[in-house]
Amino acid sequence: MIYLSRASRTRCDGQDPCTNCLSKKRKCSYLPSKRGGPRKKKKLSIPSDEAVQHDDEQSAMITPPSSGFNDDSPEMFGQIDVLSIPGAGLRSLDFPSDVHSMFTDLFVPNGENSIPVQMEPTPSPSNVPSQSLVRTYGSEIEILNAYYEFVHNYFPILPPRFAPRVPDRPLDGVGSFAESPSEEPVIPYRPQSSLSCAISAILALVPHPKDIESSSPASVVRRRTYAQMFAQMANLSIESDCELQASTTDPALALSTDRPHIDRAPFHPQAPVELESILALLVLSVYEYTQRGNLLKMRYRAGQALSIALDMSLHSLSDDYDEFSEARRRAWWMTYYCVLQGSIVSATPLSIVANDPQFVTPYPRFAADPDGWSVLIQAQQVLVSATQFVVDLNKCVSTRTNMQYIFERMQQLDSWASSALAQSNLLPIVPQTMPCRGDLESTTAQCIRAISRIKLSSAQIKIHRFRAFSDIPIFIKKHCDLTAAATATNSIPVETVESPATQDGITRVGCSCSSLDMFQQSSSEYTPSSASSTSSEFSSLPPQYSFTNDFPYSSQHSAKICLRASLLISQMFHCLPIPQPLLAADRQQSSQGLQQLLPSQLPRTMPSFACCLMQGSYAMLMIFYKARVEKQMTPPDYGGGGSSSSSSSNLSTSPSDRLIEEIRQGLERIIAAATNYAIAFEALDGMRDEIEGAYHTAFIQA
Numbered sequence: 001m002i003y004l005s006r007a008s009r010t011r012c013d014g015q016d017p018c019t020n021c022l023s024k025k026r027k028c029s030y031l032p033s034k035r036g037g038p039r040k041k042k043k044l045s046i047p048s049d050e051a052v053q054h055d056d057e058q059s060a061m062i063t064p065p066s067s068g069f070n071d072d073s074p075e076m077f078g079q080i081d082v083l084s085i086p087g088a089g090l091r092s093l094d095f096p097s098d099v100h101s102m103f104t105d106l107f108v109p110n111g112e113n114s115i116p117v118q119m120e121p122t123p124s125p126s127n128v129p130s131q132s133l134v135r136t137y138g139s140e141i142e143i144l145n146a147y148y149e150f151v152h153n154y155f156p157i158l159p160p161r162f163a164p165r166v167p168d169r170p171l172d173g174v175g176s177f178a179e180s181p182s183e184e185p186v187i188p189y190r191p192q193s194s195l196s197c198a199i200s201a202i203l204a205l206v207p208h209p210k211d212i213e214s215s216s217p218a219s220v221v222r223r224r225t226y227a228q229m230f231a232q233m234a235n236l237s238i239e240s241d242c243e244l245q246a247s248t249t250d251p252a253l254a255l256s257t258d259r260p261h262i263d264r265a266p267f268h269p270q271a272p273v274e275l276e277s278i279l280a281l282l283v284l285s286v287y288e289y290t291q292r293g294n295l296l297k298m299r300y301r302a303g304q305a306l307s308i309a310l311d312m313s314l315h316s317l318s319d320d321y322d323e324f325s326e327a328r329r330r331a332w333w334m335t336y337y338c339v340l341q342g343s344i345v346s347a348t349p350l351s352i353v354a355n356d357p358q359f360v361t362p363y364p365r366f367a368a369d370p371d372g373w374s375v376l377i378q379a380q381q382v383l384v385s386a387t388q389f390v391v392d393l394n395k396c397v398s399t400r401t402n403m404q405y406i407f408e409r410m411q412q413l414d415s416w417a418s419s420a421l422a423q424s425n426l427l428p429i430v431p432q433t434m435p436c437r438g439d440l441e442s443t444t445a446q447c448i449r450a451i452s453r454i455k456l457s458s459a460q461i462k463i464h465r466f467r468a469f470s471d472i473p474i475f476i477k478k479h480c481d482l483t484a485a486a487t488a489t490n491s492i493p494v495e496t497v498e499s500p501a502t503q504d505g506i507t508r509v510g511c512s513c514s515s516l517d518m519f520q521q522s523s524s525e526y527t528p529s530s531a532s533s534t535s536s537e538f539s540s541l542p543p544q545y546s547f548t549n550d551f552p553y554s555s556q557h558s559a560k561i562c563l564r565a566s567l568l569i570s571q572m573f574h575c576l577p578i579p580q581p582l583l584a585a586d587r588q589q590s591s592q593g594l595q596q597l598l599p600s601q602l603p604r605t606m607p608s609f610a611c612c613l614m615q616g617s618y619a620m621l622m623i624f625y626k627a628r629v630e631k632q633m634t635p636p637d638y639g640g641g642g643s644s645s646s647s648s649s650n651l652s653t654s655p656s657d658r659l660i661e662e663i664r665q666g667l668e669r670i671i672a673a674a675t676n677y678a679i680a681f682e683a684l685d686g687m688r689d690e691i692e693g694a695y696h697t698a699f700i701q702a
Contacts, residue, residue: 133208134226135170136200138189140267142169143196146203149581153447155286155606157279157334159270159326160367160441168581170208174226185226193267194237194280201230201287202605205680206579214601215679224291224682231287238277242308271327274312278331281305285338286608289345293683299342302335303351309335317361329364333377340384341608345480347387354381369428369445372452378420379452379459386413386459393466403550411552413463414561421456424449443577450572451609457565457572458612461619464558467551469622474694480611482618559626562619569616570666573673578602603679610677610684617670617691624663624698631656667695 137143145166152158174188191197204227207214244260259274266273285301288294309315314332317325336352336359343350363373389409396402428445465471471482579602631654674688 133170133172133211134174134185134223135203135206135208136174136187136189136226137169137203138171140192140196143191143199143203144267146170146581147199150206150579150605151199151202151283153444153577153579154451154604155283155334155608156441156444156448157282157330158268159330162269165582167584169584170203172210185229187229191230191233192264193273193276194234194241195267195276195283197230197234197237198280198283198287201227201234202283202680204230205291206603206605207601207679220682223680227287227291231284234280234284238280238304241274241277268327270323271331272324275327275331278305278308278312278314278335281308282334282338285342286606290607290610290677290681290683293686295342295346299346299348299351302338302342305335306339306352315359315361319362326364329361332361333364333373337377337380338608340380344380344384344387345608345611347391347480349388349391350384354384366441366445366448368442369449371423371426371428372445372448375420375424375452376448379424379455382413382417382420383455383459383462386417386462389413390462390465397466407550407552410463410467413459414553417456417459417463421453421460424452424456447576450575454569454572454612455609457568458609458615460565461562461615464553464561465615465619467553468555468558468562468619472622474618474621480614482614559623563623566616566619566623567662567666569612570620570669570673573613574669576604576673578604578676601679603676603681604673605680607677607681607684610674610687613670613674613687613691617667617694620663620666620670621694621698624660627656627659627663631660664699667691667698671695 135146137146146168147158148161148165149168171188174186191200205223207219207223211219213219241262242260262273262276264273267276271279281301281304285298285305288297288301309332314328314335317328317332339352340350340354342348363377366372389406392409393406396406428449634656671688671692674684674691678684678688
């Protein structure tokens, strides 16, 4: 090692006197450097017990740092060195733990005289949990069991259970992190099929039972990251299932090959493995809509499923029944359902003919409700027809042409929806020959009936919405086929209201209440119970709506139908069951786990019909404003000289008050349903906030 003789600027070799000074006949003034010297080898690691004792002894010898800045204060510099480590003193750096250890030797001195400094972990922000878990599973059987607990009741793409229920056992260690929640996820178990991957994407959005802060931003981002990773894995698996080996090895033979051969065990023993790509696409279609808010991808996934199903001739199955028939029937009719659903939520034309005579595959069957599937499919057909009616109505109103077709179509759809709704209200007739195992799907059958009523009620609102309310915009943003205030023809100032919901730092949107000024012009048209003449009935409508006196229904009749339909929607959403998975014995003994698994905290899944929430809330809010105007413009009736207490009692229980209270309760049920869905599905946050903001705006002075 060569040192520097500081006095003469001569490089010294460490000898006394040094060789260079002797050769130059200079006086050697060599002084050893305090900063240099050879690096010392690291000491051998001390056993754990001895290390603890050694640390205790050395810590007892440490004296408090002096206040001076001399070289004899290594303690002070040791503390500064800690702050030099990447991430020290900063709470949100995305350095993984191995990066910290990599820099330790560069910034912390390891000399004999230096005081060992223990590197502390980077502190986390107060809103980031120390352990954020994600719901993942360790086998195909456990994923399938979780499907029946969380998905099947609302989206029955598979046949009934083939085995008894078992406890729900999500993995405990997945998703724990001390770094950035958006880092690449690590999966201990990779699902084997496209279907199990797609289902895992939905399950990952359901909070883990041991996640203490499941609503924190870090937990939400972590669930989102894992769900998207599972969705991408499902898409890759679908591509792999559709791949022909000959396409790679000998493309000339590929065209003569029938279908790809999938060499793996089926996810469900009664569902052929070749159906799994179709079913996975159906799950991904709902995922794209409810979690990612991507209507284009929603329709694209459903279209992919339709292409594969048609290629497999699932639309033209015979009445023959074997162990796989139920799975094939459900695969086809759920594909049909999703294709129609994409058209409903996007208000776009259908890519198929809804009543195509080639679609002859028999309906699947619930043992507890043999007609349940036919009720659901008919409800979907009515709703997609009502959606197309809204599109046609808007075109005819803007051009003031072909209104006679609109009037006739309105009567046809009203009769169809009323008949289908009456059929959905009939109690199911269960044949005595049905097997006992069919009781396993009784809850699923009840859910399907409730969803059918929700859809039929939403169709009724679409059919009568314009006649009852002239499609006055009330929501700020565009939702489904509802007119948005921000895009309305006449610019409408947006009214925001301070409500208790703003105290948490989240600004809630209000509603475009100023667009309701026309209600002040004539109260006779508002309340469903009011009666008016034809001349006064349309006095409040703008001139461009003068043709409305030719509608087959009065505005009062349409308003009554919208009110009943919206209240039924709120009741049916409230009746949909909350998932209640079986708990393992070890989880039952964990009080913390039980607190996190309260039924009210578990979200329902697969809300592909979330637009019905917007339809129902719109109708109730419009009726509320009409009823409030009616109440303000109606002089009080003091009961012909009765006592003041008696008259006060009559006023407090007036029809308008009872109606307003019923609407309030209905809106609260809808907000509760939207809030429950939003626990898992982030795209529904916008719907929930819009409804909640309009609710607070309406009832802030009610």
